[in-house]
Amino acid sequence: MxxxxxxxxxxxxxxxxxxxxxxxxxxxxxxxxxxxxxxxxxxxxxxxxxxxxxxxxxxxxxxxxxxxxxxxxxxxxxxxxxxxxxxxxxxxxxxxxxxxxxxxxxxxxxxxxxxxxxxxxxxxxxxxxxxxxxxxxxxxxxxxxxxxxxxxxxxxxxxxxxxxxxxxxxxxxxxxxxxxxxxxxxxxxxxxxxILPVMYGMMEIKNTSIKGTPLTFILITRRSRLKAGTRYFSRGIDENGNVSNFNETEQSIILNDNASGGPGGFGSNQNGAVGGNPGKETQVLAYVQTRGSVPVYWAEINTLKYTPKLQVRGVENALPAAKKHFAEQIRLYGDNWLVNLVNQKGREQRVKEAYEQMVDYLVSSPVDNVEGDSITAERFHLIEPANAQTAYDRLHYIYFDFHNETKGLRWDRAKLLLNQLEPHILKHGYFRGVDMPGDAGRVEVRRHQTAVVRTNCMDCLDRTNVVQSMIGRYILSRMLIDLGLMHEGESAEEDQAFEFLFRNVWADNADVVSKSYSGTGALKTDFTRLGIRTKQGALQDLSNSITRYCLNNFKDGPRQDAFDLFLGTYLPSDDGIGGQLLFADRRPIFIQSIPYILAASIFFILVGSLTRRAPEATIWPLRLLLLLSLVTAGMCLSFVWGNGTLYVNWPKLNRLPAQVESYQETLSKVSHHAVVGPLVGTRHERGKSDARLLGLEEGKKRIE
Structure with missing residues (x-):
């Protein structure tokens, strides 16, 4: 080299x-x-x-x-x-x-x-x-x-x-x-x-052993830079076929890796074992899974309610984008087993049905040559089937109602999905390569992974990680059985020390992927770490859910702006230096003042309730002040709650049409209110961002 x-x-x-x-x-x-x-x-x-x-x-x-x-x-x-x-x-x-x-x-x-x-x-x-x-x-x-x-x-x-x-x-x-x-x-x-390429994601390298066999256990999650963003400000697919929160997770083991070691040196591991056996060939066995948002045009509009307003736009409109997405996925990974964990009832039902409708369109579509997004064939090895197939015949959809199947803390029932996937995982295998002695960087490939399991739930976070870790454990046991290090019917989880390491590495992965998208660690990680649901885990999930609510409504706008800046989906203009003030609050003064009035009212209520007064003091002025403060606080709370879209901290740089429409609709409703309308006036027109929406169509994102 x-x-x-x-x-x-x-x-x-x-x-x-x-x-x-x-x-x-x-x-x-x-x-x-x-x-x-x-x-x-x-x-x-x-x-x-x-x-x-x-x-x-x-x-x-x-x-x-x-x-x-x-x-x-x-x-x-x-x-x-x-x-x-x-x-x-x-x-x-x-x-x-x-x-x-x-x-x-x-x-x-x-x-x-x-x-x-x-x-x-x-x-x-x-x-x-x-x-x-x-x-x-x-x-x-x-x-x-x-x-x-x-x-x-x-x-x-x-x-x-x-x-x-x-x-x-x-x-x-x-x-x-x-x-x-x-x-x-x-x-x-x-x-x-x-030029130094940098990856965003998660990586843990553990030098350990399974049933006495020393090896290096590695888990890597790579986050795509295409359509990257935060939970509610980046959903679904864009016109180039990129989906939100797309992550590739690779679990691998390396045997006889004399050169591996912890940060402190070569070959040492947590259990004191040596990192490899001199004279034996270095083998790498690896298995890749992916996750990504449901590939249709959909959005969730924050309104300060715990569950945002869901919008699913025309499925047929997203068909060209979905074709690009899956053409690339098939070219990169081979057959795609699409595991959908979205609920089949309630608000998530529309997203589930849209996904299934999209897959039906794809598998029944005529043969066409859809190019992936700037992917060249020579970069990726792909084993084609002997019989000619249309590209989308390699999509296989599996629905699993995760919440319904595992209700009552019956998390073991998630293995019903694994039973369904097992024959396909075995058929398509995993990667196995051996380093060529004396030829630095060259690898003799003994086996290819010819398919990928692409898992999603609504956020592609919590349910997704439980399923991915379950598949990871299964494929690891298969690797060790194929290597002759375990007997048929044995499982890697029988080694308690390694099972503890495995669970915690996958739980760490869940937290990293979740934090990068939602702002907090993942939910349900007590099951990933311990194999059971616990009361402490439920309390932690409650804490994370409350934190997510606050971050997604009040902090994620600037974070989305930061992603857009760093990744080049927004290019700063040097026109009108010092005059534009992109980050200025352009809402009407009355709208801006409501939270301050609410805070002042609560302050007066607290002062009036807790302050000691002289026995001879007149009571009625204080009671009148408390009454006025209570009424004012109630009216302010009602206004904020009823017009929550006006109080979400939206991204300032790339504003999505659905978000702008919702904001303008709410502002228009307020301006026509009999009491509040005159206070708002019509000056809110300043806040419109029509200039930034030129060239944007429904469900599309600005092309650089």
Missing amino acids: GTTALPYRDINVHSSPAHYAFSSPSSPSAPTLVIDRPSGDIRLHDGKLLGSKRVSSVAGILGIIKLRLDKYIIVITKAQPMGRIKGHMIYKVVATEFLPVRERPLHDPDEDNYLSLLKTLIKTSPLYFSYSFDITNSFQRQAHLDPSTPLWKRADDRFFWNRFVSSDLIDFRGGLGGVYGRHSSGQQPNVDPY
Whole structure:
């Protein structure tokens, strides 16, 4: 593997009023990357640059982002080792710094808000990277990629989380002559080591043993950067075939991995066992599952009620987008077993029926050549069936009424679903590869996984994780039986020490995926961790549900804005600096004042009720004040509750049509109210965002 294909492990940053210079002390002969100030132009420089001083040493360059006033270079200042995979250390981003390309001569409130959003997002995001191992691709995809190709070119575009902020460096490197740069003319290959792909998700590497056999147990969840967002502000599918909350989860075991070890060194594990047996071949066995939102146009509109207003738009309108989505899924993974856990009664019923209607449309659709979203065939190995099939014949829908089947804390009944899936999981198998001795990076593939189980519930969080961990346990036992490490009929959960580790790793995965989407840890993790439902777990679920309610209504708008900024689905404009005030509250003053009036009324009630008074004091003025405060508080609460859409903290940058429609509808209703209408007036027209909705159609998202 050529050294130029791998990112630098150490980068010194030199700064001067004229430029930033990045160089690797371990590669003194390599050119220096220079970013000129204040233009932001990128160039390579041979030899030393004069007139600059060393500022710091960084772990890597996360990317470059342009806001309204300035460009900022985002550098990783601190990274934490998480463990080794086949000798390659994996790191987690702990701290970053924004280097302004020019000293900001102007003060702009929107620029400050942009920076605050981005810094908070990066600080709270689980970001992972490796200098020498491609963590964005599954082991099966890696086995069919050229290990001499630069790491960023090998990265799976869906999980290359900093792809947008790396675009300046990628464009300078030579642009994209072909898909993902695989056919780039390579004008500036010396830039490759400065491009560091970063994955958003979850990763745990455990050196352990099962029934006396030492192995490395790994769980990786990769979150897609396409249609990424928060729980109620990102639902369903977009016109490009991307679904919300799409995650690929890969569970793998590595046998005889002498190079694996914890952050502290090689080969050690929690139980004191050695990480492998010298002289034996290193084997990797891996199984991939996916989750993603129901692929139709649907939305949930926050109204401050605990259950938002559900909208399912025309299923036929979403058919072209669903075709793109599943064409890509089939090309990437083979057959898709679509496990739907949405309730068949109540408010979720409409989403269930829409999904089933969509699948019916797809499997009965005529043969057509639907291209996946910028996916090239040579990147992914796919075993085609001997008999020709239409693409969508490889979709297999399974419905399981999770809540109904497991009611009364009968969580063991979830295995009814596993019994239904078992023959198909066995038929399509898992990936098994063996490292080729003396040929670094080459893998002999002995078995392919030719299908994937794609699981969803409403949020693709709690129910989904219970089912995925159940499938993960089953496939792990199958791997160990096939390897001869266990007898037929035995299960990995019989090893109590490993079962404890397994449950907690999967519960950690549930919490990470849930927190990134809903803002809190997952529900039902007591079942994942302990195998039973407990009262303490139920209380924790209640706490998480209340926290989710508050976050989803009052905090997720700015978080959605941060995702849109970092991932490039919103591009800041430098027009009208200091005049637009995108983040200003443009609601009518009366609407804004209601919560303050409510707070003041509650304050007077508390003061009037708790303050001691002199015996000779007149009582009726105090009672009148309390009565007025009670009436005012009641009216304010009634107004807020009845017009909750006006008090949700909506995203300010990319506003979805359904949300804007609901907001304007509520505002119009208030303005026509006999009592409140005159106080609101018609000035609320300022708050309309029609200009931002140009070109948006129902169920579609703005194309970059």
